Amino acid sequence: MTPPAETDLRCAARSRFMHRLTRARLTLAALALLVLCWGWLPDFSVVLLCHIALYALVALGLVLLTGIGGMTSFGQAAFVGIGAYATAWVCTAPAPVQWLAGAVGMAGLPWVGLALGLALTTVLAWGLGAVTLRLSGHYLPLCTIAWGLSLYYLFGNMSFLGGQTGITGVPPLVLGGLSLAAPRAIGLLIWALLLLALWLLHNLLDSRAGRAIRALKGARVMAESMGVDTARYRIRLFVLAALLAALSGWLYAHLQRFVSPTPFNLHIGIEYLFMAVVGGAGHLGGAVLGATLITLLKEKLQDWLPSLLGSSGNFELIVFGLLMVLVLQRFADGLWPMLERLGQRCLRRAAPRAMHPAANPAALTALTQRTLPPPGTVLLQARNITKRFGGLLANDAVSMDVRAGQVHALIGPNGAGKSSFFNIISGLDEASAGDLQLMGQAMRRQPARAFARLGLARSFQHVRLLGQRSVLENVALGAHLRARGGWLMAMLRLDRAQEAALLAEAQRQIERCGLAAHADAPVASLALGQQRIVEIARALAGQPALLLLDEPAAGLRHLEKQALAQLLRQLRAEGLGLVVVEHDMEFVMQLADHITVLDFGCVIAEGNALQVQRNPQVLAAYLGG
Numbered sequence: 001m002t003p004p005a006e007t008d009l010r011c012a013a014r015s016r017f018m019h020r021l022t023r024a025r026l027t028l029a030a031l032a033l034l035v036l037c038w039g040w041l042p043d044f045s046v047v048l049l050c051h052i053a054l055y056a057l058v059a060l061g062l063v064l065l066t067g068i069g070g071m072t073s074f075g076q077a078a079f080v081g082i083g084a085y086a087t088a089w090v091c092t093a094p095a096p097v098q099w100l101a102g103a104v105g106m107a108g109l110p111w112v113g114l115a116l117g118l119a120l121t122t123v124l125a126w127g128l129g130a131v132t133l134r135l136s137g138h139y140l141p142l143c144t145i146a147w148g149l150s151l152y153y154l155f156g157n158m159s160f161l162g163g164q165t166g167i168t169g170v171p172p173l174v175l176g177g178l179s180l181a182a183p184r185a186i187g188l189l190i191w192a193l194l195l196l197a198l199w200l201l202h203n204l205l206d207s208r209a210g211r212a213i214r215a216l217k218g219a220r221v222m223a224e225s226m227g228v229d230t231a232r233y234r235i236r237l238f239v240l241a242a243l244l245a246a247l248s249g250w251l252y253a254h255l256q257r258f259v260s261p262t263p264f265n266l267h268i269g270i271e272y273l274f275m276a277v278v279g280g281a282g283h284l285g286g287a288v289l290g291a292t293l294i295t296l297l298k299e300k301l302q303d304w305l306p307s308l309l310g311s312s313g314n315f316e317l318i319v320f321g322l323l324m325v326l327v328l329q330r331f332a333d334g335l336w337p338m339l340e341r342l343g344q345r346c347l348r349r350a351a352p353r354a355m356h357p358a359a360n361p362a363a364l365t366a367l368t369q370r371t372l373p374p375p376g377t378v379l380l381q382a383r384n385i386t387k388r389f390g391g392l393l394a395n396d397a398v399s400m401d402v403r404a405g406q407v408h409a410l411i412g413p414n415g416a417g418k419s420s421f422f423n424i425i426s427g428l429d430e431a432s433a434g435d436l437q438l439m440g441q442a443m444r445r446q447p448a449r450a451f452a453r454l455g456l457a458r459s460f461q462h463v464r465l466l467g468q469r470s471v472l473e474n475v476a477l478g479a480h481l482r483a484r485g486g487w488l489m490a491m492l493r494l495d496r497a498q499e500a501a502l503l504a505e506a507q508r509q510i511e512r513c514g515l516a517a518h519a520d521a522p523v524a525s526l527a528l529g530q531q532r533i534v535e536i537a538r539a540l541a542g543q544p545a546l547l548l549l550d551e552p553a554a555g556l557r558h559l560e561k562q563a564l565a566q567l568l569r570q571l572r573a574e575g576l577g578l579v580v581v582e583h584d585m586e587f588v589m590q591l592a593d594h595i596t597v598l599d600f601g602c603v604i605a606e607g608n609a610l611q612v613q614r615n616p617q618v619l620a621a622y623l624g625g
Contacts, residue, residue: 031195038188050187050255052288052295053194057248059275059287060197061241066273067281068205069237070217071133072141074269075148079242081155081264082121083249087113088167088259093160107174110254117246125242129235148269156261166260173254183255190251194288197244200491201284207490207499211477213237214466221428222464226542227452227481236487278327280334289336297323366501367482370455370543372575373439375405379546379577380425380456385434387420387601394420396601397434402546407568407578409592411585411612413622417601418581419461419550425579426458426548427451439545453481455545459535459552461581467524471515471534474523476506478538509537514563529555533564546577553587565591589613597622 041049058076065071090096090113100112132143156164172181173189180186204210212233215223220230253259271294279290301319331338373379380402387395395417402408412418423429425436427448436443439454457478465474479502485495510519513533518526523534532552539547549568553561561584568578568591582588588595589609597605597618605615612618 034191038184043183046187047183048295048299050183050190052291053187053190054248054252054255055272055275055295056194056288056291057197057251058245058272059279059291060194060201060284061244062273062276063279063281063284063287064201064213064237065241066276067283067286068214068217069234071234071238072273073144073238073241074141074266074273075144075151076241076245076272077264077266077269078148078151079121079125079245080249080252080268081151081261082124083114083117083246084253084259084264085155085161085167085249086117086120086246087250088170088253089113089161090116091171092167092169106171110171110173110250113253114247114250117250118243121242121246122239125239126235129238133231133234133238145266148266152261152265155264162260164261166258168258170253170257170259172257180254186251186255190255193247193251197247198284198288203493204487204490205284207495208476208480208483208485208502209233209487209490211466211469211473212480214469215477219464219466221448222460223477224448225426225428225452225458226477226538227449229449240487274324278324278331278334280336282333283336283340285339286334286336289339290334293335366498367479367505368484368543370545372545373404375403375575377404378402379404379439380579381435381437382421382425383435385421385424385431385436387417387424387429388432389420394601395424395431395598398598398601398603400425400596400603400606402577402579404545404577405572405575406593407572407580407591409588409595410579410581410598411583411588411595411622412598415600416598418598420601421598422458422548422550422579422581426456452542455543456548457539457542457544457546458548459532459539459550461550463528463531463535465523465531465534465538468522470520471510471523471526471537472503472506472519474534475510475538475541476502478509478541479505479543481542506537506541509540510534512540513537513567527555529557529560532556533560536564536567540571544576546579547571548579550581551583552580553582553584561587 038046058080062073062076065073087110090100091109096112097106097109100109104112128147132140132147135143155161161167172179173186174180175189178185180189205213212223212226212228212230215226215228216230216234216237223230249264252263275290275294276287277290278293279288280286298320327335378401380400382398382400384397384399385395386393386397398417398421400408400410410418410422420429424431427443427446427450430445438451438456441454443451466477482505483495483498483502485498489495507516507519510516513536515530515533515537518530523531526534532555536549536552539549553564556564565587568580572578572593580588580592592609595606595609595612596603597612597615599617599621604617604621605612607615
């Protein structure tokens with residue numbers, strides 16, 4: 001029997017070890033163990049690990065596309081086929097071998113095949129994405145099934161690609177004069193590229209572009225209002241997922257040394273999606289976990305089921321499908337979140353990355369700075385704005401001017417047309433008639449991101465936030481247009497100074513709005529009133545000249561309303577123009593410099609608070625006698 005003192009010492013030592021263990025250290029330890037064991041693993045295990053990494057590359061693209069970007073695709077196997085067939089054709093067809101071998105040598109042909117596969121994939125994915133991604137709902141996945149099947153049958157019916165027989169004699173890769181013919185040799189390259197892809201995509205998601213990508217799923221309207229070109233982002237994400245699939249196909253061709261249409265059919269495309277969903281479609285690690293589990297499960301079912309149920313019949317597909325249903329019923333978000341919850345109990349959490357502006361006073365200079373117009377300048381001019389929804393007239397010739405350094409309130413009973421007019425002047429809806437100018441520029445038929453670019457920011461009546469992301473990340477999204485830099489810069493971490501500036505600005509606005517204690521909390525954990533304040537902080541992070549607030553005081557307690565009113569007075573003193581839609585008349589009358597009253601889509605009164613309160617039409621329609 002172990003003495004109690006010795007048991008306590010062991011427990012204390014284990015606790016100290018787990019406290020020092022972070023996710024990064026655990027990952028590095030696992031990679032070191034894999035490298036050390038690689039030379040002693042059985043050949044079959046090495047081949048299995050190679051296939052797991054190849055599947056994980058495709059699943060990574062689907063995690064980005066489906067789990068994070070909100071676009072379901074069943075056709076990724078076709079892009080794998082493009083990468084495989086491009087390199088197989090370049091390396092074996094007489095014409096390209098004759099043309100290219102003299103220039104790059106036989107060892108260089110696979111790399112030409114990689115370049116060709118990526119180029120073809122980029123062009124095809126961009127064209128398919130431009131057409132496919134306009135669809136929504138169930139039409140989008142149905143369309144991916146259609147072109148996935150088309151490309152699969154195209155591979156099998158083109159004679160120069162070998163038809164259904166395929167292409168044999170694909171040469172091995174040669175890297176630095178070393179042949180990678182053996183699976184044990186090429187497997188190191190496959191896993192290295194998978195780890196590189198994980199690092200690059202992690203950097204991408206942990207950046208300004210990553211916050212915009214996360215907003216594509218369920219928050220596109222909000223993202224457009226922050227200045228994000230969501231249509232372009234969706235196509236880029238689609239192309240990136242396709243390129244990962246093509247890279248997997250290139251590696252597969254040189255691992256197998258043979259290419260045929262069978263591995264690129266719709267059935268395999270569905271399996272790729274299963275891998276992403278079962279592992280955890282919202283997490284990069286879920287791609288590797290899902291690829292590992294499903295590959296091992298398929299392998300074991302092929303061994304176990306014949307001995308249990310007989311050799312006749314294709315029982316593994318039935319059992320595999322039932323197991324997938326059970327897993328998805330029990331773990332709707334995949335298995336990776338469950339592992340993360342278990343890890344939080346054992347691993348030490350990394351320090352929050354929130355950055356106080358005082359830590360780096362020069363950080364904010366990395367962001368674009370806007371010069372506010374002089375007080376009294378007309379920022380927004382709406383003339384005879386009319387909006388019809390079929391036979392319903394929501395707004396009838398509504399006119400309004402908003403000036404810098406002024407709080408302009410828009411009030412009226414429910415159904416008066418406030419929300420439709422608010423959406424028109426912020427670019428979310430198009431007016432049926434009338435003229436609209438922002439900062440002196442005509443804005444008819446302009447998207448919401450064009451309004452944001454000119455200095456307009458807004459909040460929403462029903463809060464639109466990324467619920468599972470922190471308050472800091474949500475607010476930083478509001479400063480999207482104040483920074484520059486593409487996806488490649490983010491992947492290579494060349495944007496870190498700019499990223500630090502964005503987070504510093506977000507932290508500054510969070511503190512300004514009184515939410516410093518919640519900066520690192522998931523925004524979904526906050527009360528509704530606090531979420532509305534987060535939206536205001538997010539809008540202010542964009543350094544707007546004109547701020548539109550839709551019922552900002554709803555859900556706030558008395559002291560919180562007073563703090564909000566004080567903040568809005570401060571913004572007015574700084575020279576911002578504000579448009580406030582609000583039902584709390586005490587809040588409006590104490591704050592507004594000018595009030596416009598709507599009823600049944602028409603302006604029935606406007607003026608200062610005293611004039612509006614005494615207007616008979618307003619008393620009859622809204623305020624009451």
